[in-house]
Amino acid sequence: MGKEEKGILVVDVGTTKVCALIGEEKEGKLWITGMGLVPSKGLKKGTIINIEEATQSIKNAIEKAKSQAKIPIESIYTSITGSHIKSLSASGVIALKEKVVTPSEVEEVLFSAQTIELPQDRIILHIIPQEFVIDQNRGILQPIGMSGVRLEANVRLITCNRSAFQNLLRCFENLDIEVDGVIVQGLASGESVLTSEEKELGVILIDFGGGTTDVAIYWDNVLRYIFSLPIGGELLTNDLAIGLRTSRIEAEKIKIKNGVCLRDLLEEDEIIELTGIGDRPPRKISKKILAEIIELRIKELIEIIEKELYREVFIDKDPFDIKSKIGSGIVITGGSSLLPGLVYLFEQMLDLPTRIGFPFKLAGLAEETHHPQFATSVGMLLYAYNLQERVKEERKEGIFHKLKKGFIKFLKGG
Ligand SMILES: Nc1ncnc2c1ncn2[C@@H]1O[C@H](COP(=O)(O)OP(=O)(O)OP(=O)(O)O)[C@@H](O)[C@H]1O
Numbered sequence: 001m002g003k004e005e006k007g008i009l010v011v012d013v014g015t016t017k018v019c020a021l022i023g024e025e026k027e028g029k030l031w032i033t034g035m036g037l038v039p040s041k042g043l044k045k046g047t048i049i050n051i052e053e054a055t056q057s058i059k060n061a062i063e064k065a066k067s068q069a070k071i072p073i074e075s076i077y078t079s080i081t082g083s084h085i086k087s088l089s090a091s092g093v094i095a096l097k098e099k100v101v102t103p104s105e106v107e108e109v110l111f112s113a114q115t116i117e118l119p120q121d122r123i124i125l126h127i128i129p130q131e132f133v134i135d136q137n138r139g140i141l142q143p144i145g146m147s148g149v150r151l152e153a154n155v156r157l158i159t160c161n162r163s164a165f166q167n168l169l170r171c172f173e174n175l176d177i178e179v180d181g182v183i184v185q186g187l188a189s190g191e192s193v194l195t196s197e198e199k200e201l202g203v204i205l206i207d208f209g210g211g212t213t214d215v216a217i218y219w220d221n222v223l224r225y226i227f228s229l230p231i232g233g234e235l236l237t238n239d240l241a242i243g244l245r246t247s248r249i250e251a252e253k254i255k256i257k258n259g260v261c262l263r264d265l266l267e268e269d270e271i272i273e274l275t276g277i278g279d280r281p282p283r284k285i286s287k288k289i290l291a292e293i294i295e296l297r298i299k300e301l302i303e304i305i306e307k308e309l310y311r312e313v314f315i316d317k318d319p320f321d322i323k324s325k326i327g328s329g330i331v332i333t334g335g336s337s338l339l340p341g342l343v344y345l346f347e348q349m350l351d352l353p354t355r356i357g358f359p360f361k362l363a364g365l366a367e368e369t370h371h372p373q374f375a376t377s378v379g380m381l382l383y384a385y386n387l388q389e390r391v392k393e394e395r396k397e398g399i400f401h402k403l404k405k406g407f408i409k410f411l412k413g414g
């Protein structure tokens, strides 16, 4: 970031918490030097339903992070999720002027791939190249410098609902903050918990958060599909509150302390005490009942994920064995991934090796952010940092980016 140190601010707006992180480059690497974590208000299942409340949560998180890292901010990114996040295939084609692919022609062909007609209420957030085709040669991932007369790009467009996007930006406008980019949460989480080997071999990333479960699928080092389900840890808390006839606050505490998502994991039953509501005396409940309630909901979630995987992944292809594409299995992250028994249930039901994804440890606030609930925010920082580094490198070579830097301006048509 040069002599004049400047930071990147990322704000992950989740259903249960807003997490702002400030990253800066020191000694040639990315450091996390500021963190602001506050409970989130005004969101439901990943989407803003109350702009004033959401604005206040965002403000508090940013202020906390800024009080820790006193550095001028160069760029700001935020995150979006919700069941309105979709992806679709598109393609673009251009003629090659010099008969050799240049970096700006790659930009041009990607730009042409997003000129697809979409319904008025959708906007494109990310353009993910799937393969380039030069003349008749398919499956090219790095086309620069290759010879040919015709360059085609097959891409995956990640889109979202326009008003959900605008409501998110409105929160920042209310705070007089200009946002440089909006990153889809599932994509960001993949940046901080997946190894490049996993992305190469094929992996299903599942961010099991508070209000949503974001699923991203990679193979051959490329993000192939992404979707978000309106199911998260809050639903488990609700189920427990109803099933155990207690308050949501008590249910949340019990879930974190004693929650298990597999009845059979408990060899012997244990009796736990529930604080009574109002003046009522405490009650005793069996831990097996607790596990049963959670197990039911998790099994339902896994079945929905499986169904969605088939619907999304197989819809535009001949059916093929997903396992041959997903060589490395499943990685679960997000706050709810810590439920004991979850890895076992996923392995049993989807028959794929599964692990919990903790974000990579960066320099600075490494310990504080090394928790699955920070997969998205740490991933956003990595995404933004890598993007800026790449843009800087390419600018040195005289390449102008329409799509990468300042893509908000591009989305607004500016
Ligand atoms: N140890 C734990 N065991 C079980 N659940 C947990 C644990 N720790 C946190 N959770 C749950 O994780 C959820 C919050 O996760 P996370 O911070 O990833 O969500 P979020 O980013 O706010 O929401 P979303 O991404 O869905 O919009 C809460 O529902 C919380 O109950």
Ligand SMILES: [Mg+2]
Binding pocket: 014, 015, 185, 209, 210, 334, 376
């Ligand atoms: Mg989240």
